[in-house]
Amino acid sequence: MSLEKITFKKNDSSRRRYEDACGTAHAMDLVGERWALLVMRELMLGPKRFSDLRADLPGISANVLTQRLEGLEASGILVRRQLPPPAAIQVYELTEWGYQSRPIMGALGRWATRSPGHDPTRHFSAVSLMLSFQAMGQPALLAGIAARIGFELGRETFVATIREGAISPARDSLEATDLLFRGEPRAIAAAVYGGVPLAALEAEGALVIAGDRALAERFVQCFPLPPKAPAPPAG
Known part of the structure; x- marks a missing residue:
């Protein structure tokens, strides 16, 4: 039995493709x-x-x-x-x-945080910050939390729902939330991924927190970055 070559219409003939069945x-x-x-x-x-x-x-x-x-x-x-x-x-x-592709993107991002070149202090968009919580949240640390946490990030609002050790972010109104973070994504990332104390960010005017303070302090500890992969040898 011979295999026939199947030709698909290319969307953009100017793009170089791998021509690989994988x-x-x-x-x-x-x-x-x-x-x-x-x-x-x-x-x-x-x-x-x-x-x-x-x-x-x-x-x-x-x-x-x-x-x-x-x-x-x-x-x-x-x-x-x-x-x-x-x-x-x-x-x-x-x-x-x-x-x-959402879980694939989350897994790819989680894998890449082990790179010695990854810098969590760089730009975060509002969406990338919210998706990072889902990718990096540790079930053991999120366990026992049942809450709706609101985020007012510039022109956008989101709610992250935590249940049974999992976190699910979505665009939503900020009604009926247990906790609210208001600030630029980079400020919240500094607390979550950079270890900057919430009080320091509040003192600078970079972050406003309303609601359950103990929950806020616990929340920012739920997303530890993994250990870095070995750096390539010098030279």
Whole structure:
């Protein structure tokens, strides 16, 4: 029995592809372009406008963002749609298949934090911070916490629900939360991943905390970074 060569229509003939049957290789065909995974990351907690994506991805040009959005749309990973009135604006949203990459992205991020070159003091977008909690939360440390924790991060609000040792972040209103953090993502990351005391961030005016203070102190201890992988030999 002979195997017939199956030809698929390419979405962009200018892109170089691996021409490899391995699923991992094809994944790189789909999302291996620079910025592609970060565009997907920013859509993991819901749709966004083009202008919001640019604001949350410092360093990306309008031209490159347009190219990545078009490529991901052509691959079936995201769609464009118009919000109904009174908003009546165009947004980008992951498809059901696109959303299925969420645990993969979390695992990839968790793996990469072991790199000696990883620096948790660099830029965090609001979405990347919230997703990091799900990726890095330790079930043993989250166990025993049952709470809704609100985050007011610039123009966006989120609620992280903790139940049975797991944390699930989502865009939500801040009603009926047990605790609220208000500040820039980088300030909250400094407490969670940098060990900066909450009181110090409050004294600087970088962070406002409302609600259960003991829960706040416990929360920031639930996301320890893993030990670093061995550094490559010098020279």
